[in-house]
Amino acid sequence: MSEEDRALFWRSAEDPIPKKLEASRRDLEGRHYMAGDEWNLHKFYEAIKDVGGGYMGVGTDQGYLFAGWMKADLAWLIDYDPWVVHVHQAYSVFFRESETKEAFYECWLKKNRKKSLALLAQKWADHPDKEIRLRIFRIAQNQTYYRFLRLRRILSRAKVPSYLTDDAMYAYVRGMVMTGRLRSLRVNLLDTKGMMGVAAVAKQLNVPVRALYVSNAEGYWPYPEQYRKNMAAQFVDEKSLLLRTVPKKKRNKDYIYYAQPLTNYNEWLAQDYVEKVYDIIPRIWPRTEKHIPYLFYNEAPFKRAKKRR
Secondary structure (H helix, E strand, O other): OOHHHHHHHOOOOOOOOOOOOOOOOHHHOOOOOOOOOOOOHHHHHHHHOOOOOEEEEOOOHHHHHHHHHHOOOEEEEEEOOHHHHHHHHHHHHHHHHOOOHHHHHHOOOHHHHHHHHHHHHHHOOOOOOHHHHHHHHHHHHHHHHHHHHHHHHHHHHHOOOOOOOOHHHHHHHHHHHHOOOEEEEEOOOOOOOHHHHHHHHHHHHOOOEEEEEEEOHHHHOOOOHHHHHHHHHOOOOOOOEEEEEEEOHHHHOOEEEEEEEHHHHHHHHOOOOOOOHHHOOOOOOOOOOOOOOEEEOOOOOOOOOOOOO
């Protein structure tokens, strides 16, 4: 990237801090998700392997998996929770200071807490958010360590490389961090600035967003108009996919994994009768506790009489 392009990449606006953190159930509202709990994200691996382009997605550790699998040119790691954005700042420090995947992993070990906190305190010495970042890291460290511990086993068993298990992929993701091609920012899928800002920058840089990961956020709300506008505005092409999950923990202790072309997704969102995610995708039920369904969904929306939203 040229310095001018890099400055543009880092310049897009963020959304304000939300009044509350939404959830699929009322008892989960306000929870901070500082480590992922989807254990079979490698279901998406073949669909996005080496597609390049841009990555945009919510969450923490998930974005580094996807960016590595894609060999992304740019990555926007978005979330409306400021705590998640602060966790990404710790990732950034550890990637920069760790030449190997082993050194990066050790930064999250409980036995190395004092050393990691000292490193972060040094790097953030003059930052106004230093204390809140250190506090959040103390909370996130154990969650992230156990997440990594289990992910490394799962991915190794599945024979899917990642920044946690593969030297070349770790070097690639670290290179994105070192060269300023990976950015974490506060973006709300339902707000007016963040998503639109990413869309404008991606278009100016001619980098289509090839993977847009929303996790299970669609289950939090019926689709509002601003969300539809945000999705329709994204700079995409025929290779661009929406990646979503739907929780089925009572059945398989995990999720169902859906990939859908973004152009197709926007066709569905343009239909007046589409109000929520299950107006688009078919319901799938895990057959057994070990059944982890994956579906590539590309059905055209059917025609139905229009109704007022």
